[in-house]
Amino acid sequence: MRGSYSFPIGPERDGGVAMSYRLDRAARCGEDAGRPRVDALIGRRPGMKEISQMHLSRRHMLGGLGAAAGFMALGGAALAAGKTYRIGVTLPLTGADAEPAHLILNGILLAIDQANKAGALPGITLEAMVLNNATTTAGEYDPAQAATNARKLVGDPGVLVNIGPEMSGSGKAMAPILSMGMLATITPSSTSPSITDPAFAAEFDPGGKPIYFRTVTTDAYQGPDMANFYAETLRVPSSYILDDSGAYGVGLADAFEKQAKAKGITVLGRDRLDPRADDYTAVVTKIEASGAASLYFGGGMQAAVKLVKQCHDIVPKIVKGGGDGILSPEMVTAAGFPAAEGWYVTSASPHLAGTPALQKWSDLYTRTYGVQPSDYSVTAYDATLVAIAAIQSVTKAGKPLTAANVRDAIQASKVEGLQGTIVFDRNGDLAQHMVTVFQFAYDPKYRATDFPHQYRYVSVAPQN
Amino acid sequence: MSPTHILLQQIVNGLSLGAIYALLALGFTLVYGILELINFAHFSVFVVGAMAGLLVLQAFGLQGQSVILHGAPLVLVLLAALVAAMLACGLLGVLIERYTLRPLRAVTGPMAMITTIGVSYILVNLVLLLTRAQSLNYPDPLPAMTATFGGVTVSGKAVMIWIVAAILMIALDRFVRRTRLGQAMRAVAQDQEAARMMGVDVDRVILVTFFVASALAGAAGMIFGLYYNFADYNIGYTAGLMAFTAAVLGGIGNIPGAMLGGVIIGLIDTLGSQYIAAKWADVIVFSILIGTLVFRPAGLLGALAPNRS
Numbered sequence: 001m002r003g004s005y006s007f008p009i010g011p012e013r014d015g016g017v018a019m020s021y022r023l024d025r026a027a028r029c030g031e032d033a034g035r036p037r038v039d040a041l042i043g044r045r046p047g048m049k050e051i052s053q054m055h056l057s058r059r060h061m062l063g064g065l066g067a068a069a070g071f072m073a074l075g076g077a078a079l080a081a082g083k084t085y086r087i088g089v090t091l092p093l094t095g096a097d098a099e100p101a102h103l104i105l106n107g108i109l110l111a112i113d114q115a116n117k118a119g120a121l122p123g124i125t126l127e128a129m130v131l132n133n134a135t136t137t138a139g140e141y142d143p144a145q146a147a148t149n150a151r152k153l154v155g156d157p158g159v160l161v162n163i164g165p166e167m168s169g170s171g172k173a174m175a176p177i178l179s180m181g182m183l184a185t186i187t188p189s190s191t192s193p194s195i196t197d198p199a200f201a202a203e204f205d206p207g208g209k210p211i212y213f214r215t216v217t218t219d220a221y222q223g224p225d226m227a228n229f230y231a232e233t234l235r236v237p238s239s240y241i242l243d244d245s246g247a248y249g250v251g252l253a254d255a256f257e258k259q260a261k262a263k264g265i266t267v268l269g270r271d272r273l274d275p276r277a278d279d280y281t282a283v284v285t286k287i288e289a290s291g292a293a294s295l296y297f298g299g300g301m302q303a304a305v306k307l308v309k310q311c312h313d314i315v316p317k318i319v320k321g322g323g324d325g326i327l328s329p330e331m332v333t334a335a336g337f338p339a340a341e342g343w344y345v346t347s348a349s350p351h352l353a354g355t356p357a358l359q360k361w362s363d364l365y366t367r368t369y370g371v372q373p374s375d376y377s378v379t380a381y382d383a384t385l386v387a388i389a390a391i392q393s394v395t396k397a398g399k400p401l402t403a404a405n406v407r408d409a410i411q412a413s414k415v416e417g418l419q420g421t422i423v424f425d426r427n428g429d430l431a432q433h434m435v436t437v438f439q440f441a442y443d444p445k446y447r448a449t450d451f452p453h454q455y456r457y458v459s460v461a462p463q464n
Numbered sequence: 465m466s467p468t469h470i471l472l473q474q475i476v477n478g479l480s481l482g483a484i485y486a487l488l489a490l491g492f493t494l495v496y497g498i499l500e501l502i503n504f505a506h507f508s509v510f511v512v513g514a515m516a517g518l519l520v521l522q523a524f525g526l527q528g529q530s531v532i533l534h535g536a537p538l539v540l541v542l543l544a545a546l547v548a549a550m551l552a553c554g555l556l557g558v559l560i561e562r563y564t565l566r567p568l569r570a571v572t573g574p575m576a577m578i579t580t581i582g583v584s585y586i587l588v589n590l591v592l593l594l595t596r597a598q599s600l601n602y603p604d605p606l607p608a609m610t611a612t613f614g615g616v617t618v619s620g621k622a623v624m625i626w627i628v629a630a631i632l633m634i635a636l637d638r639f640v641r642r643t644r645l646g647q648a649m650r651a652v653a654q655d656q657e658a659a660r661m662m663g664v665d666v667d668r669v670i671l672v673t674f675f676v677a678s679a680l681a682g683a684a685g686m687i688f689g690l691y692y693n694f695a696d697y698n699i700g701y702t703a704g705l706m707a708f709t710a711a712v713l714g715g716i717g718n719i720p721g722a723m724l725g726g727v728i729i730g731l732i733d734t735l736g737s738q739y740i741a742a743k744w745a746d747v748i749v750f751s752i753l754i755g756t757l758v759f760r761p762a763g764l765l766g767a768l769a770p771n772r773s
Contacts, residue, residue, distance in 0.1 A: 094592070094597040095597050095698075096597075096599065096696075098596070098597050098598070099598070136585075136588065136589060136592060136697075136698075139696075139697075139698035139701070245743070271737075271741050271742045271743060272741070272742060272743035273742060273743075274702070274742075274743075274745075274746060276698065276701050276702045277702045277745075277746075278688070278692055278694075278699060278702055278703060279477075279481045279692070279733070279734075280742070281477040281480075281481075281734070282474055282477050282478070282733065282734035282735075282736075282737035282738055282742065282745075283737050283742045285470070285473050285474060285477060285734075285738065286470075286737065286738050288465070289465040289469075289470045289473075289738075301599070302599075302698075305599045305694055305696075306692060306694055309692065309693050309694060310692075313619070330598070330599055333598065333599075333601060334598065334599035334600060334601050334694065334696075335599075335601070335694075336601040336693075
């Protein structure tokens with residue numbers, strides 16, 4: 001049932017091909033100033049057309065071809081011209097994860113647009129083929145939908161590489177399909193270690209060659225490094241651990257739990273939340289009764305919005321933290337202050353967005369999309385740079401432009417990204433692994449819902 | 465916290481949750497009692513209720529966690545929002561009945577039920593589009609009042625839920641038992657044909673039933689938002705499923721049964737989370753449901769539906 005009853009809004013409704021749009025048009029739209037922020041953040045963004053306009057842009061793409069002939073030849077026609085190739089983009093663009101997903105999407109679109117404008121690939125135009133990984137039924141990312149999207153990508157010979165997914169739950173569903181189709185994906189934010197772990201190759205990599213690359217590090221570092229932070233920096237004696245039943249949340253909480261115990265933190269309880277349930281007061285009351293000095297939550301925003309509010313009512317004083325799944329605008333827009341105050345969160349990447357080192361890029365991003373980039377906008381941009389560089393190296397080597405050849409080129413990548421030199425190990429993981437700790441802290445100088453200004457950089461999490 | 469305190473605290477938590485389930489369960493039971501129809505659109509009417517209440521509160525300038533009104537004005541605004549949510553949902557229920565269910569009245573089989581599933585999806589997706597799929601920060605206009613009784617904390621919001629739920633349930637009970645329209649409802653529930661022959665306007669009774677059931681869902685949606693300070697397009701899913709379970713547990717078609725079922729499910733949910741684990745709470749709830757249906761097919765207070773042949 002999951003997924004089958006969905007009423008997808010947005011990109012996948014017209015099927016992947018129809019949704020491909022020209023990115024040079026996207027950038028032009030982006031230059032119109034004064035667009036309300038929220039509009040730019042969700043839905044009506046540069047490059048994302050209403051369904052009715054979509055058909056226009058498709059006709060435009062096919063030039064003088066008659067509409068009927070163009071329809072029949074869709075996909076094939078573009079290939080025959082030898083000019084247009086697609087980069088898949090799979091993100092949960094609706095539901096609980098929509099906001100961070102759109103910040104990621106912008107980073108991808110920006111990189112593709114720049115490559116097209118700069119003529120990075122002579123004679124070739126790149127298009128984003130944006131597919132929504134979320135369904136109404138799930139209310140957030142939906143692995144069943146992600147698998148459907150993966151099949152769509154693999155079945156399209158014009159798709160050379162994919163960027164995404166955001167969530168490891170989707171990644172686990174997509175990896176075996178992409179692996180059999182030898183189509184590489186580069187994820188800017190999915191952090192579950194098992195997907196790239198050779199011990200799980202039979203499950204996630206039946207095709208034999210790594211196809212799951214990341215421009216972030218994994219929960220194998222994110223969870224434990226946060227446990228180090230709890231033990232060494234915050235010096236909490238005890239902890240209660242929750243997850244949200246998803247692959248990402250369970251893996252993160254497991255990794256945290258193991259390292260917390262190794263660091264001498266007493267784990268007083270471990271429980272699991274149903275992200276669609278609304279009432280967690282019983283669990284939080286149990287945490288209060290356990291006397292735990294801290295709470296660690298592995299999971300995403302759907303559960304977190306409610307958990308954060310109910311923790312504020314019942315256990316306002318204890319140390320609370322989570323992973324990158326809750327480093328999300330909904331922490332300040334939906335959970336809101338004062339409930340969000342004090343929550344520690346991590347990001348599986350260096351902190352770059354909005355820092356002086358990246359000022360020029362951040363400004364360009366903000367000017368184009370009307371919102372400020374997140375750190376995963378940066379990793380998404382980097383992932384797209386890697387993908388484009390790989391396509392470039394295949395064409396330079398004179399090899400046929402196929403997904404399998406692009407995959408090989410990605411494996412051998414050495415690309416200067418915004419976060420430094422990007423090199424993958426032989427499993428597809430990023431060679432460097434830095435985890436950054438942030439804390440939500442209300443800054444009255446800005447609106448309470450102004451996400452980028454309502455959390456602060458704390459430190460790089462202790463590694464060992 | 466001593467074990468007794470923990471138990472009492474979890475009972476307090478469970479009663480608040482149960483009150484919301486009970487209000488929602490009443491709607492399932494009312495409609496089922498009259499039409500023998502499980503109305504899945506009820507899930508999404510609840511969501512619409514939460515959103516309608518939110519709009520009214522926002523229109524009065526209540527946003528986020530700021531407490532800007534006190535005393536009588538605050539009570540009046542809350543009452544206005546509650547009435548607006550109930551009216552909006554009541555009318556929505558009437559529209560659903562009139563335009564999607566009445567044309568199917570003569571059709572036997574599961575068509576009407578499937579229609580309600582369709583209506584439910586349409587409504588939820590409309591809310592999804594209008595809210596841009598975001599979780600919303602529901603206003604928390606009540607001053608943070610808590611009272612502690614021997615270590616057990618009771619919040620003002622919990623007391624508000626209990627009072628509103630109790631008033632609505634008593635009013636419903638009075639309405640069904642004491643008024644002419646209520647009498648007509650009971651007659652239609654017992655035997656539609658006979659009631660029609662006795663001069664009862666059956667179509668009107670069914671419309672009124674949908675109005676009342678949906679208005680209760682609207683009230684439940686509004687107090688849900690105030691209690692959890694949160695709403696999104698998806699809140700009807702778990703709450704609706706639990707409320708439906710509560711209605712079946714209490715004996716579907718039976719009004720006191722729905723109230724009892726709601727409170728029991730709320731208590732099982734919280735006590736199960738405390739003494740076993742939250743991850744097992746759903747398993748426990750539904751196991752109890754199945755056990756009840758095996759050993760008491762009509763539910764705790766229900767009598768099996770009258771034979772209409």
